[in-house]
Amino acid sequence: xxxxxxxxxxxxxxxxxxxxxxxxxxxxxxxxxxxxxxxxxxxxxxxxxxxxxxxxxxxxxxxxxxxxxxxxxxxxxxxxxxxxxxxxxxxxxxxxxxxxxxxxxxxxxxxxxxxxxxxxxxxxxxxxxxxxxxxxxxxxxxxxxxxxxxxxxxxxxxxxxxxxxxxxxxxxxxxxxxxxxxxx
Numbered sequence: 549x550x551x552x553x554x555x556x557x558x559x560x561x562x563x564x565x566x567x568x569x570x571x572x573x574x575x576x577x578x579x580x581x582x583x584x585x586x587x588x589x590x591x592x593x594x595x596x597x598x599x600x601x602x603x604x605x606x607x608x609x610x611x612x613x614x615x616x617x618x619x620x621x622x623x624x625x626x627x628x629x630x631x632x633x634x635x636x637x638x639x640x641x642x643x644x645x646x647x648x649x650x651x652x653x654x655x656x657x658x659x660x661x662x663x664x665x666x667x668x669x670x671x672x673x674x675x676x677x678x679x680x681x682x683x684x685x686x687x688x689x690x691x692x693x694x695x696x697x698x699x700x701x702x703x704x705x706x707x708x709x710x711x712x713x714x715x716x717x718x719x720x721x722x723x724x725x726x727x728x729x730x731x732x
Contacts, residue, residue: 589614594639605639607631621647 589603589612597605597612604615606627615634616622622632622643629644638646712718 594633595637598633598639599636601634601636603634604643605633607633 588600589597591597591599591603591605591612594605594607597603602615604613604622604627605611606613608627608631613622613626616626621629629647630642632643633639633641634643635641635646709718
């Protein structure tokens, strides 16, 4: 139960930080666009262009463009994904690699989160009771086999004692006499 609370707390903290960081970058972008009277995305180099999250730098024609908000990804006629750069300080990472990386990380996070939920919620509650019932049944079978084994051992012992009595080999009431060769 504590693991579930820790996991839920971690998720909530992560979501809170994501919201705070998104608000922080959007307020910075709105402040930077409102303080300058020039048109957005008028920078000449990549570093100053991608500082504004509304802009996209294209290495194919070395231009700073307004990121197309109507589509999620810019089309090939605007700028090929391999030549597009977007995001604060990410001139070294093209948009295609950024999208692939984000998709892989998101997939791994979803997979890890699903595994945690399965391990914490699904495996522990139901199977513990089932395993306890199976263990109790196994223990009763084990005790029954042990009792049957003891009973068979006692029967064998009594048969062996009967055979020893028949042939005079049982030493419970018969005193032992040492045989000696007295010739005198």
